[in-house]
Amino acid sequence: MSIALYRIDDRLIHGQVVVGWGKPLNVGFIVLVDDAVRASAWEQELYRMGVPSEIEVVFASTEEALERLTEWERDPRVGILVAGDIDTLAALTANRHPVSRVNVGGLHHRPGRSERLRYVYLSDAEASQLRTLAARGVEVTAQDVPTTPPVPLEDFT
């Protein structure tokens, strides 16, 4: 198997990731890519608390994720990779890395962003970033949970 879901979600590891996606995908590991969380053992423990013990949680900086992406893609278990912003996922899709699909699962309201979907708020610059990703050949859709249909990029940017 490999990483079944590359997700952008500013809540990082939470119920929709662990239960909503994790159960139907039968995930064996979750990779959380976030430089600040990677640097804090306390934050890591906080995110680990919401994950059943049979699922491994891997914390990585963006740099570490770039180095280990191929290893995770070859893992025999099913995995989910989650990052909190578009920049991080964009970095992972650069060069020759094998990210072909990106799921926008939750980007919430902040100053400068406007509502595109109930769970997706984007600034114009962020919408443009996602279109750039798509132009690189990455399939970008929005979908909060697997029981809802994926929303094509052109419908929310």
Next chain:
Amino acid sequence: MSEPLRGVIVSHAAVAQALLAAVAAITGVHDALVPVSNDGCDTGALAERLTRAIDDKPAVLFVDLPGGSCLTSSVRLARGRANVAVVTGVNLAMLLDFVFHRDLPPGDAARRAAEAGSRAIRTPAA
């Protein structure tokens, strides 16, 4: 006498609001609990809602799940504050007990509520 504890119910969707309504219906107590939903919130927005709900008062945060955004935001907010405690797995039984024991220190009230909530989970023979 010091100010009674405030209970803040932190949940997904409308669980917190529904629990608050149930406590009020059963006890007639309307001023002990504040509901906070994580609907539409990133981490920062939920932290703002929690900060407003606590209002710098001594409080116990009753969180729905032992993981996820409600818990992470609540624990971050309680960190380093002796007058804020966190309990997970909120249920009606623990809230009913809490509203009548708001004179305890937050940590003691949280432990008491957790015990009351645990005692309510049973599998009665049908």
